[in-house]
Amino acid sequence: MTHTHCPYCSLQCGMTLTGRRTLEVQAWPEFPVNEGGLCRKGWTAAGLRGHRERLTTPLVRDRSTGELVAASWDTALDVVASGVRDLQAAHGPDAVAVFGGGGLTNEKAYLLGKLARVALGTSQIDYNGRWCMSSAASASNQAFGLDRGLPFPLADLEQTDVCVLVGSNLAETMPPAARHLDRLRERGGTVVVVDPRRTATADRADLVLQPVPGTDLPLALGVLHLLDAAGAVDEDYVAARTTGFDDVRRSVASWWPERVERVSGVAAEQLRALATLLAGAGTVTVLTARGAEQHTQGTATVQAWINVALALGMCGKPHAGYGCLTGQGNGQGGREHGQKADQLPGYRMIDDPAAREHVAGVWGVPAASLPGRGRSAHELLDALGTDTGPRALLVHGSNIVVSAPNATHVTERLAALDLLVVADIVLSETAAMADVVLPVTQWAEESGTMTNLEGRVVLRQQAVPPPAGVRSDLEVIAALASRLGSTAAFPSDPEEVFAELARASAGGRADYAGITYDRIRAEHGVFWPCPTPEHPGTPRLFADAFATADGRARFVAVEHVGAAEQPDDAYPLHLTTGRVLAQYQSGAQTRRVRALPDDGVFVELHPMLAARVGARDGEAVVVTTRRGELRAPARVVATIRPDTVFVPFHWVGANRLTNDALDPTSGMPEFKVCAAAVRT
Numbered sequence: 049m050t051h052t053h054c055p056y057c058s059l060q061c062g063m064t065l066t067g068r069r070t071l072e073v074q075a076w077p078e079f080p081v082n083e084g085g086l087c088r089k090g091w092t093a094a095g096l097r098g099h100r101e102r103l104t105t106p107l108v109r110d111r112s113t114g115e116l117v118a119a120s121w122d123t124a125l126d127v128v129a130s131g132v133r134d135l136q137a138a139h140g141p142d143a144v145a146v147f148g149g150g151g152l153t154n155e156k157a158y159l160l161g162k163l164a165r166v167a168l169g170t171s172q173i174d175y176n177g178r179w180c181m182s183s184a185a186s187a188s189n190q191a192f193g194l195d196r197g198l199p200f201p202l203a204d205l206e207q208t209d210v211c212v213l214v215g216s217n218l219a220e221t222m223p224p225a226a227r228h229l230d231r232l233r234e235r236g237g238t239v240v241v242v243d244p245r246r247t248a249t250a251d252r253a254d255l256v257l258q259p260v261p262g263t264d265l266p267l268a269l270g271v272l273h274l275l276d277a278a279g280a281v282d283e284d285y286v287a288a289r290t291t292g293f294d295d296v297r298r299s300v301a302s303w304w305p306e307r308v309e310r311v312s313g314v315a316a317e318q319l320r321a322l323a324t325l326l327a328g329a330g331t332v333t334v335l336t337a338r339g340a341e342q343h344t345q346g347t348a349t350v351q352a353w354i355n356v357a358l359a360l361g362m363c364g365k366p367h368a369g370y371g372c373l374t375g376q377g378n379g380q381g382g383r384e385h386g387q388k389a390d391q392l393p394g395y396r397m398i399d400d401p402a403a404r405e406h407v408a409g410v411w412g413v414p415a416a417s418l419p420g421r422g423r424s425a426h427e428l429l430d431a432l433g434t435d436t437g438p439r440a441l442l443v444h445g446s447n448i449v450v451s452a453p454n455a456t457h458v459t460e461r462l463a464a465l466d467l468l469v470v471a472d473i474v475l476s477e478t479a480a481m482a483d484v485v486l487p488v489t490q491w492a493e494e495s496g497t498m499t500n501l502e503g504r505v506v507l508r509q510q511a512v513p514p515p516a517g518v519r520s521d522l523e524v525i526a527a528l529a530s531r532l533g534s535t536a537a538f539p540s541d542p543e544e545v546f547a548e549l550a551r552a553s554a555g556g557r558a559d560y561a562g563i564t565y566d567r568i569r570a571e572h573g574v575f576w577p578c579p580t581p582e583h584p585g586t587p588r589l590f591a592d593a594f595a596t597a598d599g600r601a602r603f604v605a606v607e608h609v610g611a612a613e614q615p616d617d618a619y620p621l622h623l624t625t626g627r628v629l630a631q632y633q634s635g636a637q638t639r640r641v642r643a644l645p646d647d648g649v650f651v652e653l654h655p656m657l658a659a660r661v662g663a664r665d666g667e668a669v670v671v672t673t674r675r676g677e678l679r680a681p682a683r684v685v686a687t688i689r690p691d692t693v694f695v696p697f698h699w700v701g702a703n704r705l706t707n708d709a710l711d712p713t714s715g716m717p718e719f720k721v722c723a724a725a726v727r728t
């Protein structure tokens with residue numbers, strides 16, 4: 049019997065694994081985050097074990113036939129190492145790029161960053177987390193001087209008076225977390241959901257606002273306008289704990305409810321109802337997720353909602369504040385330990401001389417040898433195979449072909465590479481394009497830490513041996529570093545890597561120095577920052593001060609610019625994208641789990657729109673945007689705005705349509721809105 053955590057989302061639900069040949073998932077009731085509850089994906093997670101599509105041997109593309117053929121590890125790693133060496137000799141160190149994932153353990157993310165900066169000497173590394181919570185991260189850094197998705201344990205939600213969920217469908221994306229909303233309502237609290245679709249989460253809410261996609265920013269401006277007019281701003285808190293409110297106050301003055309209604313489609317009355325609720329509440333918690341964040345103005349949108357929480361005096365107060373619901377299993381830790389273009393371990397910035405000195409010291413290399421900041425995820429992919437861009441890409445933990453915005457274009461860039469190397473569990477759509485595929489271990493077959501959406505560092509423990517022929521990402525990275533002649537140490541034992549990571553993070557914003565595997569086991573996870581073995585960890589942040597230089601939170605005035613692509617005659621509708629309960633991300637894993645329903649891609653649209661275009665439930669419709677087209681069955685539902693269509697992105701298709709316009713601060717693509725047309 050082994051206690052571990054689910055292979056999927058950022059809740060990192062605790063689970064117990066039993067059996068060896070047939071691995072069985074059972075509850076782990078003592079683990080506090082999920083109290084024994086799991087969603088369908090968690091219960092069926094063992095479905096990939098022993099799956100016939102599981103990769104168990106490296107594959108190398110035969111140049112003459114173009115086919116991927118089985119190869120030994122030595123051959124496969126030699127092909128990678130010699131390819132890398134040749135390309136770097138001809139084009140310089142940045143000719144080789146690395147793409148990581150927020151599903152990788154802390155140890156993997158850390159070692160991947162070290163591989164890039166030390167063994168490859170390339171600045172070109174980034175990861176799929178850029179597509180996930182990066183806008184919230186930018187806004188939190190700006191406002192609080194620190195980015196930990198939730199600055200409090202998730203269970204604190206139950207004690208808040210009003211919880212506002214902006215663009216989160218947590219009843220489907222982290223189902224065990226929905227019990228906190230139920231308990232909060234049993235206590236007499238109120239749940240507000242802001243989503244263009246009336247989702248399963250909205251079914252648990254008291255007030256549901258259904259804005260036009262991409263208009264959460266003016267909604268927040270309108271709410272603050274009303275709060276200020278009602279005298280509901282906590283002036284003492286604003287004076288004592290923040291800076292910048294005067295500019296924000298001026299900037300919301302012109303956002304009266306009727307103007308907000310014209311822009312967002314949310315009735316002025318509903319906006320007033322929300323403001324009244326917030327003004328009368330003792331504690332308010334505002335949470336954002338991808339619905340609000342995956343926009344070209346995602347950072348500004350999150351900042352606007354943080355402004356609301358700050359004006360009410362909520363941030364740092366018990367059972368209140370602002371938080372972002374991070375998404376991937378290690379979405380939090382994945383952005384702290386150096387697989388991001390601008391970062392070194394411990395959430396240090398790569399252009400900070402002191403940070404470079406410290407990390408270079410741990411790695412035993414000169415600080416001057418570390419490269420500078422590289423391109424953000426989409427900019428990196430967009431540059432692949434161009435005259436100035438990388439010519440080789442190493443992918444660990446992302447299925448880019450399915451999940452990247454404007455995926456047809458990105459797939460063309462991947463095809464233009466001289467060398468594509470993908471380490472994966474299965475032959476994902478991206479691995480299928482690779483020159484070299486490296487089969488790696490999955491969750492139950494290896495150990496490592498994950499940092500969940502609360503900033504709680506948890507331990508995945510190995511329960512079963514890996515299939516023969518498969519290596520861990522850590523072993524792959526270590527083997528590559530050694531073939532590339534790196535003199536720095538690349539341990540491949542997870543606990544050893546963690547100890548090094550902890551040292552590298554010491555003194556950084558995300559300080560793990562006091563955390564060990566033993567402590568995590570004994571304490572059901574440890575919240576960072578935890579600088580020493582005696583330190584209890586930090587479940588709640590900001591009670592006395594924010595992490596800015598002067599200890600105050602920053603209000604930042606933001607303007608509504610609108611989505612990069614607005615509807616017009618040719619594309620009169622809004623397209624938005626997202627998730628369904630039973631599938632995970634690009635579907636590489638969950639589409640192969642037989643116990644999960646796989647209905648394929650579909651197009652959700654309103655009966656009025658369906659009538660107008662002649663669409664019938666279950667029959668094919670065609671969605672087009674300026675980038676591509678998708679033919680898929682219609683799902684006619686009264687729960688979506690009549691001017692909006694929704695497509696889940698777990699299957700190839702949604703991202704042929706999406707817009708790759710980027711948020712200028714975070715590099716987040718506009719997954720959540722573009723202009724579209726529908727026909728039958």
Ligand SMILES: Nc1nc2c(c(=O)[nH]1)N[C@H]1C(S)=C(S)[C@@H](COP(=O)(O)OP(=O)(O)OC[C@H]3O[C@@H](n4cnc5c(=O)[nH]c(N)nc54)[C@H](O)[C@@H]3O)O[C@H]1N2
Nearest residue numbers: 215216217221261262337338339375376626627629632633
């Ligand atoms: N079942 C399942 N669970 C998952 C995942 C999964 O793939 N499947 N992935 C995990 C990951 S990595 C993440 S990031 C999280 C994501 O978790 P969520 O953010 O909850 O998931 P999404 O479905 O992407 O988006 C949430 C909602 O945003 C709404 N939305 C769309 N456009 C807008 C808009 O402009 N404004 C507002 N306010 N709402 C809008 C959508 O209708 C959708 O209901 O889920 C995690 N959990």
Ligand SMILES: Nc1nc2c(c(=O)[nH]1)N[C@H]1C(S)=C(S)[C@@H](COP(=O)(O)OP(=O)(O)OC[C@H]3O[C@@H](n4cnc5c(=O)[nH]c(N)nc54)[C@H](O)[C@@H]3O)O[C@H]1N2
Nearest residue numbers: 176180444445446447451471472476625633634636697719
């Ligand atoms: N249209 C649209 N597109 C989106 C989104 C959206 O809302 N709408 N959401 C975006 C978001 S929030 C996210 S997080 C991304 C996610 O999209 P992806 O980056 O594609 O994420 P996954 O599907 O989880 O891909 C993980 C891949 O790595 C493999 N894998 C799993 N574990 C490991 C491991 O430990 N090591 C290695 N080497 N491989 C492993 C899996 O089999 C899979 O092929 O999609 C983004 N794309």
Ligand code: SF4
Nearest residue numbers: 054056057061087090
């Ligand atoms: S909610 Fe997330 S972590 Fe929990 S069982 Fe489901 S997918 Fe796994």
Ligand SMILES: [Mo]
Nearest residue numbers: 179180375376
């Ligand atoms: Mo995500």
